[in-house]
Amino acid sequence: MSISIRPAQRDDVAAIVAMLADDHLGRARERVEQPLPEAYYVAFDAISRDANVTLVVAEEADRVVGCLQLCILPGLSSQGASRALVEDVRVATDCRSRGIGEQLLQWAIAEARKQRCNLVELMTHQSRTDAQRFYGRLGFAKSHFGMVMRF
Amino acid sequence: MSISIRPAQRDDVAAIVAMLADDHLGRARERVEQPLPEAYYVAFDAISRDANVTLVVAEEADRVVGCLQLCILPGLSSQGASRALVEDVRVATDCRSRGIGEQLLQWAIAEARKQRCNLVELMTHQSRTDAQRFYGRLGFAKSHFGMVMRF
Numbered sequence: 065m066s067i068s069i070r071p072a073q074r075d076d077v078a079a080i081v082a083m084l085a086d087d088h089l090g091r092a093r094e095r096v097e098q099p100l101p102e103a104y105y106v107a108f109d110a111i112s113r114d115a116n117v118t119l120v121v122a123e124e125a126d127r128v129v130g131c132l133q134l135c136i137l138p139g140l141s142s143q144g145a146s147r148a149l150v151e152d153v154r155v156a157t158d159c160r161s162r163g164i165g166e167q168l169l170q171w172a173i174a175e176a177r178k179q180r181c182n183l184v185e186l187m188t189h190q191s192r193t194d195a196q197r198f199y200g201r202l203g204f205a206k207s208h209f210g211m212v213m214r215f
Numbered sequence: 216m217s218i219s220i221r222p223a224q225r226d227d228v229a230a231i232v233a234m235l236a237d238d239h240l241g242r243a244r245e246r247v248e249q250p251l252p253e254a255y256y257v258a259f260d261a262i263s264r265d266a267n268v269t270l271v272v273a274e275e276a277d278r279v280v281g282c283l284q285l286c287i288l289p290g291l292s293s294q295g296a297s298r299a300l301v302e303d304v305r306v307a308t309d310c311r312s313r314g315i316g317e318q319l320l321q322w323a324i325a326e327a328r329k330q331r332c333n334l335v336e337l338m339t340h341q342s343r344t345d346a347q348r349f350y351g352r353l354g355f356a357k358s359h360f361g362m363v364m365r366f
């Protein structure tokens with residue numbers, strides 16, 4: 065089956081939230097209800113308005129099977145190079161180990177190069193050891209700690 | 216002496232770049248020349264145009280003694296909550312241990328709350344153990360790894 069990567073549409077929000085919730089950390093954080101809480105659509109509209117933030121989905125046979133959010137961040141450091149930040153990478157549970165995550169990341173890496181970033185960065189929870197192996201295989205170095213203050 | 220936190224101006228770029236360069240990791244990455252390479256000003260203008268990115272400086276007696284960049288990122292996860300990303304925190308070498316970094320971070324945390332983010336996140340190189348202690352003291356948890364691919 066062929067996978068295509070495309071910008072997320074408003075109609076994809078429920079499928080994306082279902083993937084965010086289907087996860088040992090996401091379960092407690094999301095609200096998968098029908099109808100979906102309006103806050104998700106408000107956030108989707110904010111993403112759509114933000115030229116530096118792109119939410120993409122992986123689609124296979126009309127089904128959304130993965131997602132990734134890419135932010136291109138301007139900054140002074142490294143001689144004024146922009147940085148690319150990858151967030152919210154998910155692949156549907158029954159579609160894992162088939163290269164969908166890699167295809168999403170390769171899209172993000174290519175986009176970061178196109179936008180002349182000098183690096184791609186991401187944070188992954190210390191408990192996600194499979195994710196760390198996956199990113200390591202793609203060429204990411206575990207060089208930093210990610211520190212978080214939740215409100 | 217009293218410290219004020221204010222948005223960076225174009226005139227501050229040289230002082231900020233000097234702080235970015237005065238660092239064991241920054242030294243090799245920056246070009247502190249007179250005149251400063253144009254790329255820094257191009258990046259400053261991109262930051263100024265981006266409503267979600269704010270670069271602030273700490274000022275003491277008309278001297279720039281610290282800086283911090285805050286990005287407010289929309290996202291679907293955590294019920295559509297925005298996240299705040301802190302980058303490029305620096306304090307001039309001769310002004311350390313006087314609470315300037317803490318004042319910059321407290322500004323960022325307050326701003327993140329005001330913009331209704333559910334968390335503040337940052338990445339710090341594993342070699343920056345002092346920084347990790349500092350962020351831990353402010354209430355940041357070392358819960359994640361930061362993974363980077365440099366081009």
